[in-house]
Amino acid sequence: MSFVELLARLGGMGRFQVTYVAALAVPLLMLASHNLLQNFTAGVPEHHCRPRPMANATDVPLAVSIPWDGHHRPQRCRRFVEPQWHLLDANGSAGAAANGMATEAATEPCHDGWTYLEGTFTDTIVTEWDLVCDSKKLRQVAQSIYMAGILLGSGLFGVLSDKFGRRALLTWCYLQLGATGVGTAAAPSLPIYCLCRFLTGLAMAGVSLNSASLCMEWIPTEARAVVGTINGYCYTLGQFVLAAAAFGLPRWRQLQLVVSLPFFVFFFYSWLYVESARWQVTSGRPDLALRGLRKVAKVNGRKEEGDKLSEEALRALVRREPPLPGGAVAALVRTPGMRTVSCGVSFVWFSTSFAYYGLAMDLQGFGFNVYLSQLVFGAVDIPAKLLSVLVISCLGRRAAQGGSLALAGLCILANIFVPSELPALRMAFAVVGKGALAASFNCAYIFTGELFPTVIRQTGMGLGGTMARVGGMVAPLVRMAADVTPVLPLVIYGAAPIVSAIATAFLPETRNAPLPETVKDVERR
Template structure:
């Protein structure tokens, strides 16, 4: 097949779909199976952000002061009782640390991990450590479960991550000590990362190209619902153990309801498991009510149409394969930089509720969570109309602009500063949603979960670093917003080097993915490609 012909097959929507796209259309395209599949995955996705920001409430620090038998305390500069000192005995000029513990103001909450394990004063840093441990688990899960999914399959890892999340979250809710709580939170984070990666990958690999942007955008929209769910659950459940347990209950339900889901047929074909692919396709055709496809599909047809030469790729691909290809290494580096910067700025805006003093924290959580929804709903339409690259770069530039624009606003105009911060968070959320769509479309099937996992790991590293940078706010108040905004602006330049994937089928081999990168770079250099491989759509 010539180069021109290969490109025409991919670029002309009117031509009959070939390869796996043709098989998906033959078994119903977008039908009942895909809708039920998305619905099950959405239940688990709806509480991902709930866990990411859970410690806004389970680790909140209420007003407190030392427990003192004389009910007399030294006061600070604002005339309030000192939080970490009390008078020694009956003296009024000698102080000591809170040797008998603390008294907490529990008018708005019943209990948090701070009040249960006294994570205040000298132990205050442990409160932030718990959040960092969770995010460290997210990093670990991204790389571990991404690589395992390319070896063992998306379905098996997705089911395991559902079970791990449900079990370890229950362990965190029942933890008798802070150390056990942190271990459970870390493993919960790793399971959460794996189920997002594999849930997203499993759904998109069963979705036709014409619906992929909409489905990806909808799943990203559902991910944002977790912030609203958190505000609702936290308002009704003011004991941290009850809140922790309720946030993990949906994953046990999803685990019980997901056993019947078939493996990704794209992964099965790349791994040359034709009998499994045939069973999966027949199940989907039955659910989609396309009985003719069940009669037409056969093992011989799959084996003959998708020969070893056409499949390409090798079983047992690992993360090292991404570094053996110059094109994939460059794309991976660009995506990592984009994901890191967007997450870096996003978490700085989402985790620091205390930068809005005097505001109801439940209301602030609802506002910050709600702003993501319309922005993420716009991403699929813009990505299909303007293209992935233009949508992604625009969201990043606008988000950074609003973030930097809030710097000169005086503190007296608190609502204006809050409005600019909320808009910035919305654009950062949209850029993350669009980036997830791009990542799912640029890597070949044999390395897709590995590439998504590695990118997601570096992306969440931004979430780990954001709270650390915010610690500099009291001393250098301008440093954090300037650093967050300029990082996003610099990373937006990397979008230029990514291939445009609007309307194209998913690449299944390394050669197909490399061909798209060659074509993108050739256009940047305004010269024809030399020796470029034809972009075929087999499998």
Template sequence: MVLDETHYCSVAWVKNHTFNLSAAEQLTLSVPLDAAGNPESCLMFRPPPDNASLEDILSHRFNETQPCDAGWDYPENRAPSLKNEFNLVCDQKHLTDTSQSVFMAGLLIGAFIFGPLCDWIGRKATILVQLLLFAIFGLAPAFVPSFELYMVLRFAVATAVAGFTFSNVTLLTEWVGPSWRTLSVVLGQCSFSAGQMALAGLAYGIRNWRLFQIVGTAPVLLLFFYFWVLPESARWLLTRGRVEEAKKLIQKVAAVNKRKLSPELLSQLVPEEKGPSGNALDLFRHPKLRKMTLVLFAVWFVDSLGYFGLGLKVGDFGLDIYLTQLIFGAVEIPARCSSIFMMQWLGRKWSQMGTLLLGGIMCIAIIFVPADLPVVVTVLAVVGKFATAAAFTISYVYSAELFPTIIRQTGMGLVGIFSRIGGILTPLVILLGDYQEAVPMIIYGTLPIVAGLLCILLPETWGQPLKDTIEDLEQGPHPRSLKSAPSENDKEAPRGSSCTEVASVSSTQF
């Protein structure tokens, strides 16, 4: 929507038909040349006096320059884009990256708003509200008369996107059993990657930004049938004491899955009782928990910084931007799926460290590759994208296993905030490239390496039972041999926990 496009100052007087000047002559008379001998994009000659003769004008007697004061001309005559319609060039160029930061800020606010709302009015109602907001605020930008209003609507749609992601994963994990939960969450993230691939094809076929906005958002309208088919979370209903509604839903699920459900099993459904809980200050009161929390803040911050940093620079690697976007989306699917096997083979700690280090090293390596080798640059960027996508997926699992049960939701919320802050700062880091081209990639490279090395301070959670209380964490790990390493089901069910507590731990983990 904001691709690079040739532009020059629009100068009215050279377009006077009585002068009978060609387009090349108009450009020569109105725009100075830069040091490389190319026409300036953001400067123009001062208009000559009204009594100046054509000979004086042609001899360049009037060669004082000034910034563009009457807009810009776009000689390539491309389809309408945000860039050429709202003149996002020269002193307005920064608005492109600013709008991305505004979007990231909307993701942060959405997490604040829809997290509590999801617990208050339920998973289904929240998802339906988010879909409605997504449709309204997603379609509205196609009709805006100004870029400022466009940014406001982008902020609004980001709040709905963030909330939808939260509510969607919550509902998914509360319905899917422990043995399939990890796979189902990863597959859900893979669908996000598939959407990125589809976006590349859509953008390639539709160059008009307003039509692109409409076509890219319209499919969400098809999801309104969720009103009839989407089930509420039975677990949430139990926390609200709505036992009969939960029983009906579970009976319906059993019928769809062709499973028998005995009345004795249904009779065991009782309202969930809330156990002891912690607060955000507890994360910093206890030495081990404090150290772990600070390291996770750094990990989630660079997860987001590296992931979105490579994504937003997709047009700077030298190859066709549509092809690069397609590859970026495609590589995420094996990256997210491979994270499951990495965590099983290497453990959580070394998987997190390795993916962060690999992503950082790739970003640093890009700096030393000549610009005339775009294939090499793109290959390094793809490997970096693979590593950052895998690191993000691992962070969800690893962080949830590190935080004790009574403070897991609070801890995940706080690390999520640092992730959003990283996303907000990512476009602003890109702006530093205007002063020194290599600076953004240096930042995207060094910070993940530092965060990866900090992972040495974290404990390993693979083969260990989940910690229920802060005291369990502070007392240290309970060694287990590989032979006695628990299965996925066992790791989500600490000894001594009731069925309700186990369910709470499982659902909160993701």
């Protein structure tokens, strides 16, 4: 009897599994809120230098103090050293400057700070700490530090949860995420803000990894694709929650607090979670696994079946293999089959995240209302993930994974040939590409969990998460390649998913296959 057959005897996708999946899915609503939060908390409003104070002067036109750019707007980062009264027309208006009259007057940086104009963003970390002009790179640094936290957490919590269990680590991550999120909202300075965001990123990775593994290890094989898609839709709904919360809470500290406090609620109810019986058996704790399985049987109305179980039966149920030299990390590349899986998973996760964050973290760059753009980018996930689950279930994981990556790459590359005078068409290609990447993420969570054996599944998930965060960190840097040629970033963003789609062809198909328990199971595929 296999573990899949045991779950079927204990109720299959019964009341316990439905409740468990729902409890794990609710916190996923808030993942998007934190991952994409700086689209709103770090929004950049229109701004210009604060003019020099002038004695005995009131209602002085701005053009006297601030030079205008080629778009007839005040320059953001320079001001005149001396007032340029000659730029005024005879009637005292600033018509000459507004019409682009050139001036060779000396300018200087904004020594007295900036004036931020009323608009979409009124109170962000940019306005509070003046992250503009020479300091504008610090805005991206803050996001990169957050992604670095997720990068470290993906590897760290993957290894730790294989050693100490999924539930304990998930409970801790809920608490850490809530506490550091509140700390971010109260940060008195940018360094403290960045530190709290880094720690939030650490916990975010742990929540994502352990939620996926607990779902995967408690549900029957035939329900994996549906449950994985439900979790993906929770992330999608989270993008709507973020847009609504950001629209209703224009002050960044309030928004940060609102998306962080729910994790304290998740922390308290996570004590009711049942640890993965698969992990408990493979880690030599069949007594605890027996207790958990009997609880599952009771909730599912199969108490008699639970009473028939014994520790000896569980030991025989999940085959154990002696620890491999070098530990779990070395096992990822020690055998040919594991090397193929590890390399393929790395390609998939890196390119999906790389292209995804290249699109999703540049909402202001599309020229549309940022709240509407967030809603559209979230809405496209609904049909994309629905289509992905149909392909996953009917054609298999490999076809769904490769197809979504190829489509995303082609949509991004198509924008190379669309002129900037057609922003709606560029937005349309970006939305379709983002939807394909959302489908790729949806498939990757399912596919990765099925490719790695139970004994190192969390380590393998951690590898995928690590590569995803590397992609997320590299994505903003690639935009700097536009200084070489404007289309180069799009070429790189589009080529990466296509290369990974080719790599997916070398991975084994896992549709309707039992989860591998040991490395030997992977080699036998």
